[in-house]
Amino acid sequence: MKKLLLLYLVLIGTFLVYLYTAYIREDEGPIGRDSGLRGEMDQKYVMVNFLTGIDYWKNGLKGFEDAAEALGVSVEYRGATQYDVNEEVTVLEQVIARKPAGIAVSAINPEALNAAINKAVEAGIPVVMFDSDAPDSKAYSFLGTNNYNAGVTAARKMVEFTGTRGKLGVITQPNQLNHQERTKGFQDTLRSEYPNLQLVSVEDGKGDQLVSEQKAAGMIAEYPDLKGIFVTEANGGVGVGNAVLSAGKLDQVRIISFDTDKRTLDMVKSGTIAATLAQGTWNMGYWSLMQLFLLRNELVEPMPNWRESNVPPLPTYVDTGITIVTKSNVDNYYAK
Amino acid sequence: MKKLLLLYLVLIGTFLVYLYTAYIREDEGPIGRDSGLRGEMDQKYVMVNFLTGIDYWKNGLKGFEDAAEALGVSVEYRGATQYDVNEEVTVLEQVIARKPAGIAVSAINPEALNAAINKAVEAGIPVVMFDSDAPDSKAYSFLGTNNYNAGVTAARKMVEFTGTRGKLGVITQPNQLNHQERTKGFQDTLRSEYPNLQLVSVEDGKGDQLVSEQKAAGMIAEYPDLKGIFVTEANGGVGVGNAVLSAGKLDQVRIISFDTDKRTLDMVKSGTIAATLAQGTWNMGYWSLMQLFLLRNELVEPMPNWRESNVPPLPTYVDTGITIVTKSNVDNYYAK
Numbered sequence: 001m002k003k004l005l006l007l008y009l010v011l012i013g014t015f016l017v018y019l020y021t022a023y024i025r026e027d028e029g030p031i032g033r034d035s036g037l038r039g040e041m042d043q044k045y046v047m048v049n050f051l052t053g054i055d056y057w058k059n060g061l062k063g064f065e066d067a068a069e070a071l072g073v074s075v076e077y078r079g080a081t082q083y084d085v086n087e088e089v090t091v092l093e094q095v096i097a098r099k100p101a102g103i104a105v106s107a108i109n110p111e112a113l114n115a116a117i118n119k120a121v122e123a124g125i126p127v128v129m130f131d132s133d134a135p136d137s138k139a140y141s142f143l144g145t146n147n148y149n150a151g152v153t154a155a156r157k158m159v160e161f162t163g164t165r166g167k168l169g170v171i172t173q174p175n176q177l178n179h180q181e182r183t184k185g186f187q188d189t190l191r192s193e194y195p196n197l198q199l200v201s202v203e204d205g206k207g208d209q210l211v212s213e214q215k216a217a218g219m220i221a222e223y224p225d226l227k228g229i230f231v232t233e234a235n236g237g238v239g240v241g242n243a244v245l246s247a248g249k250l251d252q253v254r255i256i257s258f259d260t261d262k263r264t265l266d267m268v269k270s271g272t273i274a275a276t277l278a279q280g281t282w283n284m285g286y287w288s289l290m291q292l293f294l295l296r297n298e299l300v301e302p303m304p305n306w307r308e309s310n311v312p313p314l315p316t317y318v319d320t321g322i323t324i325v326t327k328s329n330v331d332n333y334y335a336k
Numbered sequence: 337m338k339k340l341l342l343l344y345l346v347l348i349g350t351f352l353v354y355l356y357t358a359y360i361r362e363d364e365g366p367i368g369r370d371s372g373l374r375g376e377m378d379q380k381y382v383m384v385n386f387l388t389g390i391d392y393w394k395n396g397l398k399g400f401e402d403a404a405e406a407l408g409v410s411v412e413y414r415g416a417t418q419y420d421v422n423e424e425v426t427v428l429e430q431v432i433a434r435k436p437a438g439i440a441v442s443a444i445n446p447e448a449l450n451a452a453i454n455k456a457v458e459a460g461i462p463v464v465m466f467d468s469d470a471p472d473s474k475a476y477s478f479l480g481t482n483n484y485n486a487g488v489t490a491a492r493k494m495v496e497f498t499g500t501r502g503k504l505g506v507i508t509q510p511n512q513l514n515h516q517e518r519t520k521g522f523q524d525t526l527r528s529e530y531p532n533l534q535l536v537s538v539e540d541g542k543g544d545q546l547v548s549e550q551k552a553a554g555m556i557a558e559y560p561d562l563k564g565i566f567v568t569e570a571n572g573g574v575g576v577g578n579a580v581l582s583a584g585k586l587d588q589v590r591i592i593s594f595d596t597d598k599r600t601l602d603m604v605k606s607g608t609i610a611a612t613l614a615q616g617t618w619n620m621g622y623w624s625l626m627q628l629f630l631l632r633n634e635l636v637e638p639m640p641n642w643r644e645s646n647v648p649p650l651p652t653y654v655d656t657g658i659t660i661v662t663k664s665n666v667d668n669y670y671a672k
Binding site: 004007008011036037038039059063066070071072143146278280282283286287290299300301302303304305308309310311312314315316317318319320321323324325329332333 | 340343344346372373374375395399402406407408479482614616618619622623626635636637638639640641644645646647648650651652653654655656657659660661665668669
């Protein structure tokens with residue numbers, strides 16, 4: 001009988017330990033301060049963009065997914081299939097109506113989405129911008145390339161190919177802010193650091209391969225001693241590559257392009273394009289999700305009453321970095 | 337006897353459930369992909385700075401601690417007690433020798449710590465910079481105020497106090513980069529947006545209250561119709577406040593200062609200083625720890641072979657934001 005009593009006591013003790021363990025785990029909660037950062041799978045974070053089918057977005061989505069996986073939350077990928085402002089507005093409004101945990105938006109233009117973004121923020125849905133900003137909206141943060149600095153980097157890299165003396169050209173899209181900034185960074189750096197490298201021509205390639213090819217051909221004809229061309233977007237880069245190939249001036253006219261689509265990488269590999277600038281797209285997605293999660297779950301608190309005092313709860317801008325891609329590291333950039 | 341057997345079975349069953357629970361928890365690991373982000377308390381992250389005793393650092397350290405608490409890791413706070421370059425180098429080297437999990441450094445000057453920082457990075461210890469950068473070092477990121485933009489904000493706020501026409505002055509520290517940038521942002525914004533607001537005088541306050549007071553008194557004497565002064569650091573702000581009080585021109589000369597030490601807040605509360613700019617110091621600490629943790633534990637992977645390709649594993653710059661502090665929200669800024 002004494003043995004039985006002891007057994008009962010052990011049994012009850014074990015059970016209490018089990019209850020205590022279970023209780024403690026419950027008490028820590030899914031995102032308790034000491035249990036680490038972890039959400040729930042029914043917390044859904046949505047990425048919204050435009051031209052949803054293009055390769056450019058893939059690595060950003062991968063970053064968004066990687067962070068969601070680490071945090072135990074789920075993601076969804078929505079956007080305008082076309083380059084269509086109204087379509088992106090409609091999609092964003094549909095997303096907001098379903099009250100997701102947070103939204104990362106890449107804006108097709110800097111103004112059109114403001115009303116929808118502000119509506120989401122006012123309804124308590126955290127919104128951050130990635131890749132293309134809507135600077136006058138109430139979104140909490142922008143995560144993307146510092147385009148001016150990318151132009152600075154392009155200029156300094158160009159000098160390695162051309163030396164510090166000679167004529168250069170730029171093919172860009174003068175109506176888009178990010179391209180203006182890339183051009184300005186390039187131009188300012190030549191002026192201040194390499195005064196004997198002369199920017200003789202800046203042309204509008206309209207983001208189009210053929211237009212850019214024609215503009216480059218014209219530039220090469222007008223300046224037969226041209227030493228290099230900086231192209232601020234990828235379609236144009238391929239066009240300029242073709243123009244230089246056609247002119248038989250591959251050894252004379254060095255090209256620096258932008259982004260890492262397959263055709264650009266092929267031209268880097270073959271030596272037609274000397275270098276291209278890869279944007280930190282994975283970082284854009286990863287840190288967007290991280291910011292949205294921490295704000296959503298009230299883990300960021302820069303001050304006890306940050307809302308009333310208009311204190312930004314998140315970093316207002318995150319420069320996601322760029323990498324110079326040349327023959328030596330181009331193989332790493334092909335889709336794996 | 338049957339009852340005893342049943343009891344044994346229940347006991348064994350309960351014990352197995354307990355073991356299973358314990359096993360599962362073990363199996364998830366400290367930072368397993370699905371268990372959320374959690375470290376170990378023996379992972380120690382160190383914050384290194386200078387003038388360790390000043391109030392300015394407190395909120396940044398709070399951010400560092402808050403993130404560490406959320407992630408279940410520990411922190412340590414080290415630095416030079418004086419404004420002494422060699423002391424900070426020595427402290428940083430001592431910290432590195434103990435191989436911490438990661439280091440967040442605020443550099444007393446942009447060059448002096450490079451060798452130590454690079455040694456740490458080469459030894460596999462993640463380093464990020466906060467508040468004051470060492471741009472030519474191998475640190476992975478810089479988290480701090482965009483000082484040029486802070487100057488832009490100061491100019492636009494000044495216009496609310498002075499209107500778009502009249503004379504303004506600046507008191508700054510022309511030898512320090514962050515102060516040059518604040519001044520330039522202010523000046524460029526006046527030129528481009530408010531051409532009738534004239535910047536008539538830029539003086540060196542040497543970061544000192546009395547020198548700044550004298551310079552402001554001189555400015556007010558030379559330009560009796562002066563409408564406002566932007567002071568780019570806190571000691572100077574108090575000095576300028578005293579100069580304007582002495583001149584009896586509180587209703588005419590509006591002051592915008594920088595940072596939120598107690599004396600500045602008191603002058604904002606009393607109306608001597610019209611506004612001061614609060615830096616996002618909590619964000620600096622919080623996101624420094626977050627970046628160090630994620631890099632340390634190999635959770636960030638922008639590309640499978642990012643090291644060989646020189647791809648930045650972390651955002652290269654994080655703008656931690658600023659807030660305008662006026663009478664209406666100054667109470668929130670007193671230490672709690």
